[in-house]
Amino acid sequence: MNRTDFPILNETIYGKPLVYLDNAATTQKPQQVLDTMVEAYSRYNANIHRGVHHLSQVATERHEAARQRVADFIGARSAKEIIFTKGTTDSLNMLAFSFGEAFIHEGDEIIVSQLEHHSNIVPWQMLCARKKAVLKVIPLKEDLSIDTAVYESLLTEKTKLVSIAHVSNVLGIINPVKEMIRIAHAKGIMVAIDGAQSVPHIETDVQDLDCDFLVFSAHKMYGPTGLGVLYGKEELLNQIPPAEGGGEMIEHVRWEKTTYNVLPYKFEAGTPDFIGSYTFKSALDYITAAGRKEIERNEQALTTYAEEQLQSISGVKVYASGLTKAGAVSFNCYAGEKLIHPFDIGTLLDKQGVAVRTGHHCAEPLIDFLGVPGTVRVSFAMYNTQEEVDRFIKALRTAIAMLS
Numbered sequence: 001m002n003r004t005d006f007p008i009l010n011e012t013i014y015g016k017p018l019v020y021l022d023n024a025a026t027t028q029k030p031q032q033v034l035d036t037m038v039e040a041y042s043r044y045n046a047n048i049h050r051g052v053h054h055l056s057q058v059a060t061e062r063h064e065a066a067r068q069r070v071a072d073f074i075g076a077r078s079a080k081e082i083i084f085t086k087g088t089t090d091s092l093n094m095l096a097f098s099f100g101e102a103f104i105h106e107g108d109e110i111i112v113s114q115l116e117h118h119s120n121i122v123p124w125q126m127l128c129a130r131k132k133a134v135l136k137v138i139p140l141k142e143d144l145s146i147d148t149a150v151y152e153s154l155l156t157e158k159t160k161l162v163s164i165a166h167v168s169n170v171l172g173i174i175n176p177v178k179e180m181i182r183i184a185h186a187k188g189i190m191v192a193i194d195g196a197q198s199v200p201h202i203e204t205d206v207q208d209l210d211c212d213f214l215v216f217s218a219h220k221m222y223g224p225t226g227l228g229v230l231y232g233k234e235e236l237l238n239q240i241p242p243a244e245g246g247g248e249m250i251e252h253v254r255w256e257k258t259t260y261n262v263l264p265y266k267f268e269a270g271t272p273d274f275i276g277s278y279t280f281k282s283a284l285d286y287i288t289a290a291g292r293k294e295i296e297r298n299e300q301a302l303t304t305y306a307e308e309q310l311q312s313i314s315g316v317k318v319y320a321s322g323l324t325k326a327g328a329v330s331f332n333c334y335a336g337e338k339l340i341h342p343f344d345i346g347t348l349l350d351k352q353g354v355a356v357r358t359g360h361h362c363a364e365p366l367i368d369f370l371g372v373p374g375t376v377r378v379s380f381a382m383y384n385t386q387e388e389v390d391r392f393i394k395a396l397r398t399a400i401a402m403l404s
């Protein structure tokens, strides 16, 4: 990995060198990935699974090689377990519909936690409304970690699914999902993991975790926008119906009855993003070459360093301080008792070239629980450095001084 691989990091913002600390929203792309995308459009662009002609066959092979690459990256048993979607949100909506059709009936219960992203709340709310099922919420403890004792007590014979983030996009904390899966499975309950913020940072093995489903987005992993993954255990994917109908997902279409294709195509209606999948493969190759353990170590170190530095500034409150985090830290700034609005901090940081995210981070129930209008969040990727954290801290001190 070389920082110079990422062309955007050379940009200046208002005349200041860019310090990009909004990686939980999306990561920047290395030249190798950009080149793959241009090469795919320039040399291999043909619709897949349809043509007998050479280009179509090459494009098909590349798309399927990308699927195998994703399967290997997360330790799936088979590439059949990898469904390409438009992103984490699309994966969760698809899962909520398909799982709901097969497994959810009136009175059944689905469990999420207080810290979920809206994408892991709203599709389940919609399903519960459709099926007259009940959505239950695992509360957080005072330190903002998941209350695992209450979690266990929420699981009843009516519970059909637990859907939980591995890493919180707001707090960066790592939920004990392996243990939560074990507890759920002991009661015959299935578990879906929202890996949008974990797969980019933590080496993830679906067989070791034993999760039933895992979802994540390519654009948070140095890959293209508009592509995501829904992993599911083969035997479960075989039991749930497709969420969308159209080309490719069918075996035969007759007026009397349509039959569906085999996995994974049953879930991939229409022309898939075959340029995106191949570009994503290039991003996964880049991550692997950089070293997943090495990336994890660097991001952990930056997260800890940023938290320490933030805590050295008077008036700064770090959320979930002291808990191990993967890639993100949220905080707020106070002038005496008075909260400085996170939007104001974000704006003044931006004027100094530092890109952070402010607001509710698409997790309003968590933000309500924190009792603030929003937070400021810094989030890291493999290319960030300690020097950038120092520049962010300096810029933050300036912002606080101006707003106090």
Ligand code: C6P
Residues within 6 Å of the ligand: 024, 025, 026, 087, 088, 089, 090, 117, 119, 120, 165, 167, 168, 169, 170, 194, 196, 197, 217, 357, 361, 362
């Ligand atoms: N969180 C953030 O800045 P999409 O937008 O479909 O790629 O991912 C949705 C999503 C689902 N779950 C979690 C835990 C997430 O963090 C996200 C995306 C971004 O925090 C954009 S809101």
